[in-house]
Amino acid sequence: MLRATTAFAMAATIVAAFWLYHQSYEVRRLESHVTAEERRLERLQSEVAVLQAERAFLTRPARIEPLARLMGLRPATPDQLAIVKPADRR
Amino acid sequence: MTHFGSNDPRTRLRLVAAGVALAFAAVGVQLVRIAALPRQEARIAILEAVPQALPRPDIVDRRGRLLATDVMAPSLFADPWMVVDPGDTADRLVALFPDLDARELRRSLADRTRRFVWIKRGLSPRIAQVVHDLGLPGLGFRNEPRRTYPGVRLAGHVIGTVGTENQGLAGIERRIDAERGPDGARARDPGPPLRLTLDLGVQHGLEAELSDAMTRYRAAGAAGVVLDAETGEVLALASLPAVDPARLSESLDPARADKVTGGVYELGSIFKMVTVAMALDHKLAGLETVLDVRVPLTAGRWQIRDSHPAGRPLTVRDVFIQSSNVGAGMLALETGPLRQRAFLDRLGLTAAMRTEAGPVAPPKMPKSWGRAETITIAYGHGLAVAPLQFAAAAASLVNGGYAVTPTLVADPGPPAPRTRVVAATTSQAIRELMRRNVTAPKGTGRRAEVAGLDIGGKTGTAELPGRGGYDESAVISSFLAAFPMSAPRHVVLLSLFEPKPTAETGGQIAAGATAAPAAGRLVARIAPLLLAQ
Numbered sequence: 001m002l003r004a005t006t007a008f009a010m011a012a013t014i015v016a017a018f019w020l021y022h023q024s025y026e027v028r029r030l031e032s033h034v035t036a037e038e039r040r041l042e043r044l045q046s047e048v049a050v051l052q053a054e055r056a057f058l059t060r061p062a063r064i065e066p067l068a069r070l071m072g073l074r075p076a077t078p079d080q081l082a083i084v085k086p087a088d089r090r
Numbered sequence: 091m092t093h094f095g096s097n098d099p100r101t102r103l104r105l106v107a108a109g110v111a112l113a114f115a116a117v118g119v120q121l122v123r124i125a126a127l128p129r130q131e132a133r134i135a136i137l138e139a140v141p142q143a144l145p146r147p148d149i150v151d152r153r154g155r156l157l158a159t160d161v162m163a164p165s166l167f168a169d170p171w172m173v174v175d176p177g178d179t180a181d182r183l184v185a186l187f188p189d190l191d192a193r194e195l196r197r198s199l200a201d202r203t204r205r206f207v208w209i210k211r212g213l214s215p216r217i218a219q220v221v222h223d224l225g226l227p228g229l230g231f232r233n234e235p236r237r238t239y240p241g242v243r244l245a246g247h248v249i250g251t252v253g254t255e256n257q258g259l260a261g262i263e264r265r266i267d268a269e270r271g272p273d274g275a276r277a278r279d280p281g282p283p284l285r286l287t288l289d290l291g292v293q294h295g296l297e298a299e300l301s302d303a304m305t306r307y308r309a310a311g312a313a314g315v316v317l318d319a320e321t322g323e324v325l326a327l328a329s330l331p332a333v334d335p336a337r338l339s340e341s342l343d344p345a346r347a348d349k350v351t352g353g354v355y356e357l358g359s360i361f362k363m364v365t366v367a368m369a370l371d372h373k374l375a376g377l378e379t380v381l382d383v384r385v386p387l388t389a390g391r392w393q394i395r396d397s398h399p400a401g402r403p404l405t406v407r408d409v410f411i412q413s414s415n416v417g418a419g420m421l422a423l424e425t426g427p428l429r430q431r432a433f434l435d436r437l438g439l440t441a442a443m444r445t446e447a448g449p450v451a452p453p454k455m456p457k458s459w460g461r462a463e464t465i466t467i468a469y470g471h472g473l474a475v476a477p478l479q480f481a482a483a484a485a486s487l488v489n490g491g492y493a494v495t496p497t498l499v500a501d502p503g504p505p506a507p508r509t510r511v512v513a514a515t516t517s518q519a520i521r522e523l524m525r526r527n528v529t530a531p532k533g534t535g536r537r538a539e540v541a542g543l544d545i546g547g548k549t550g551t552a553e554l555p556g557r558g559g560y561d562e563s564a565v566i567s568s569f570l571a572a573f574p575m576s577a578p579r580h581v582v583l584l585s586l587f588e589p590k591p592t593a594e595t596g597g598q599i600a601a602g603a604t605a606a607p608a609a610g611r612l613v614a615r616i617a618p619l620l621l622a623q
Contacts, residue, residue, distance in 0.1 A: 014112075021120065046162040046233075056156035056240030061294030075295070076618035079542035 141208070143234040143256035146266060148283035149249060151290045152325075152500055158249055158263070158335070160235035160256070160280065164218040165211040168199055173228030176200040182224055183209060186217075199228075211254050212236040237263075239335045245293050246333040247348040248286070248324075248447055248498060251341045260341055261447045262286065262498065285500040287323035292316055295616045296326040300584070303608035304330055307567075307589035307599075313349035314584045315478055315496075316616065319485045319572060321505065322494040324445075325580070325620065327351075327478070349587070351450045354474035357585070358552030358601075359534075360484070360570045361470030362418045363520060366410050367487050368433045369421040371516040377407045377523070383416040387423075389462035394419055410523045411533050413549065415469045422468035427459045430467065436511045437483040438493065439475055446498045450476045470550055477568075481583040484570050488524070488578045491517040524548060525575040534602040538569060538610035543617055546578075547571035547609060549601035554588070564588050567601035569609035573617060580620055584609045 057063075068074075143165075149158035173179050176199035184192045187210055198207045211234065213221070218231055237252045250261020258267035266284060300312040316326040329349040333340040340346055347353060369375045382403045386395040396414050409417030422430055434440050442452035454474035456463040466472035478496055485494040491512040524546030527533040534549040550568040553560035568585040572578035586605050589595075595603040 018116070025120075025123070049159060050161045052156060053159050053161050053238050053240050056159070057242075060241045060244060061290060061298075062242065062244065065294070065298065075615050076622075077542070078540055078614055078617050078621075081542070081618055081622055 141255055142232075143211070143236065143254070145235040145278070145280035146237065146252070146256055146258070146263075147280045149262060149266075150283045150285050151288050151293075152285060152323075153289065154283075154285065155290045156240055157245060157286070157288075157290070158237060158239050161238050162233045163212045163236040164215065164231040165234045166209045166213060166218070166221055167230055167232060168207045168209055169228050169230065170199050170201050170204050170207060171228070173199050173226075179226050179228070182226065183221075186220065186224075237336070241290070242336075243332040243334045244290070244297065245286075245288055245327070246335050246340075247329050247350070247352075248288060248327055249335045250447065251333075251335045251338055253338075259338075261335075263335070264448065265446050265499075287318075287325065287498055287500050288327070289325050289619065291619045292616045293326040293328065295619065296612065297328045297330070297332065299608065299612040299615060300328055300330050302611070303584075303586055303604070306594060306608070307586055307592060307604045309586040309589040309604075311349060311587035312585065313477055313587070314582065314612065315350050315481050316620075317481050317485050317494070317496060317581045317583075319489040319494070319578045319581045320492075322482060322485065322496045323500070324478075324496050324498050326616070327498075349477065349585070351445065351447065351476050351478045354451045354454050354476050355566055355585070356471045356474050356552045356555075357477070357480055357566065357568055358470040358550035359413045359415075359418075360480065360548045360550030360568050360583075361467070361473075362410060362413060362550075363484060363487055363524070363548050363570065364434070364437065364439070365418045365421050365468040366406060366523065367512055367516050367520050368425055368430065369406070370519050371433070371512045372425055372429060374424050375406050375421060377405065377519055379406050380404070381406065381409060381414075381417045381420050383409065383414045383420070385416075387416055387419045387465055389460075389465050392462060394465055407523060407526070410548070411527050411530050413534050418468040419465035422464045423461070427461075427464045430464055431459060434467075434473070437486060438495075439473070439479060439483050443476070443479050443482075443496075445478070445496055450478055453479065470552060477583050477585055481570070481581055484572070484583070485578075485581040486511050487517060487520050488572045488581065489517065490514055521546065521572070521575050521578065524572060534600075535569065535571075535606050537602060538571060538606040538613070540573075540610050540614045540617070543613065544574035544576055545571055545610070545613055546573070546575035547606070549606055551599070551601045563599070565599055567599060567605040569601055569605035571609045571613055573613055574621075580617075582609060582613060582616075584612060 145160050148156060150156055176196055180192055180196040180199055183195060184190050190210065195209070221229065235256055237256055239249065248261055250263040251259050252263050253259050258264040262284065296314050296316060300314050303309065304312045311330055313329045315324060317324055327350050331346050333346045335341070380403045383396065383400060384403065386393045394415055396416050400408070400412060400414065404412065404414055404417055440453055440455065443450040456472045463472045482494045482496050486492055491510050491514050492508040493511050525544065527535040527548060528539050528546050530536065535547045538545060538547050548570050552566045553562055554564040554566060556564060566585055566587055567589055568583065571582045573580060584605055586608065589599045589604045591597040591599050
């Protein structure tokens with residue numbers, strides 16, 4: 001009787017040990033996965049920052065103006081505008 | 091009798107051996123698994139405190155367009171413990187970065203007590219690759235936020251500059267650090283972007299027109315500011331030559347100092363706006379009051395006369411439009427030095443001013459305030475103020491008479507309560523005079539006229555103080571404009587420093603021939619951006 005119980009207990013211990021190890025390694029695996037994802041996020045955020053800076057650099061007025069003039073555009077003049085309703089002065 | 095296992099010792103032994111073998115096999119399997127999995131993390135533990143650049147919030151214009159941002163850039167460091175040959179390493183690095191100090195570098199690389207030494211901060215990825223390819227042991231890279239200014243020199247003076255550790259050193263950049271405090275500056279999260287009152291389009295228009303005016307009139311420098319006449323919001327502020335916030339040397343160059351907030355100047359006849367407003371506000375004169383400007387004024391051994399004498403008595407209206415020094419002096423004498431001083435105090439022209447970008451150069455007051463000073467201040471000499479401070483005072487004269495404080499950071503809060511500084515009727519009269527000064531055939535500001543826009547303004551030509559007195563050929567030509575004149579929404583001050591006579595100006599350097607037409611072109615350019623919203 002006792003032999004059967006002991007054998008069962010040993011088997012359970014071994015299974016539990018394996019399960020525990022497995023979980024432990026699974027946690028580590030997930031942790032490293034999280035870290036990798038965080039790094040990826042950081043990299044993407046930094047890429048976004050670079051792209052935004054690049055867009056601002058490429059659309060800076062000092063660059064757009066000569067290009068626009070080359071295309072025959074020019075700044076709007078006041079006579080192209082009509083004041084619809086003059087603001088009331090207090 | 092109880093038994094454990096068989097009585098046969100051999101069976102027992104086998105059983106134990108199998109258990110042990112199983113356990114070892116399990117360990118073995120795990121070892122293989124661990125070894126087979128790629129190691130995801132490799133961390134360097136550095137015990138030495140590392141000075142590191144921390145992220146800063148972006149700076150954007152009033153419509154959210156980017157003016158300053160952080161991008162990650164590799165910085166090169168060395169671990170002297172791991173450096174095999176400090177001499178050779180130093181030589182090869184200096185060959186790549188000639189600005190490094192070879193002796194200093196060799197010394198720090200040979201210092202085995204240290205585990206971390208910065209060599210070069212904020213490299214471009216291409217240069218970082220070149221260093222990497224040298225294959226020198228003991229060198230490494232760390233990514234750090236590095237400040238970049240996509241507009242290059244656009245609004246450089248307002249933005250300011252940062253140091254190697256991304257700490258704010260001047261302008262708005264410095265204010266960001268002051269606002270965040272030492273703890274905030276150490277935070278990993280830079281926080282939301284800081285929104286300025288500047289408008290990128292208007293700022294560029296101002297810079298382009300100032301640069302054009304500098305070329306046209308061969309001026310040594312130019313400065314301009316565009317203010318919202320009601321709120322004091324600065325829509326554009328520029329001083330040429332400009333600075334690139336990414337180059338510290340430019341920010342430190344005195345020739346590139348900000349003339350709008352960082353310098354004080356005697357601005358000349360644009361001050362007559364203040365003098366006439368003062369006389370009207372004290373009800374000492376009306377627009378039609380006649381002054382005999384034929385007799386020069388005397389103050390001690392000085393004689394004040396008009397550069398283009400009218401040869402007849404002038405009304406206050408004509409004193410303004412023809413810019414008579416004698417007339418302005420007479421109005422100031424009538425008011426008296428005490429009330430003159432009090433009026434300038436009320437307009438904020440005598441007290442030190444601050445903006446979010448730092449203190450404005452404080453006004454330079456006369457040593458004593460006698461008869462001579464009363465007269466000269468009436469036409470803008472003897473009291474030197476920063477152009478921004480004058481523009482704010484002028485805004486309060488045209489906006490119905492309410493005090494204006496220039497501001498650079500957009501504030502979504504409710505508008506501050508308004509304080510009256512001059513009577514509404516005074517403001518109305520000044521608006522009429524400014525408009526007439528542009529439309530009248532004899533008006534000094536007639537070259538500032540812009541078709542389709544109700545623009546008004548006042549010219550000012552101030553001689554720069556030179557050796558032993560004033561220099562007639564070196565002047566600051568300014569134009570103070572507001573539009574639309576019936577209910578001004580914006581005030582513009584444009585100053586040209588030391589313009590030279592050219593064929594275009596008919597050999598003149600006075601503001602009527604230089605600053606006025608430049609201001610007209612500027613307003614024609616920016617008005618559609620400002621009014622069509």
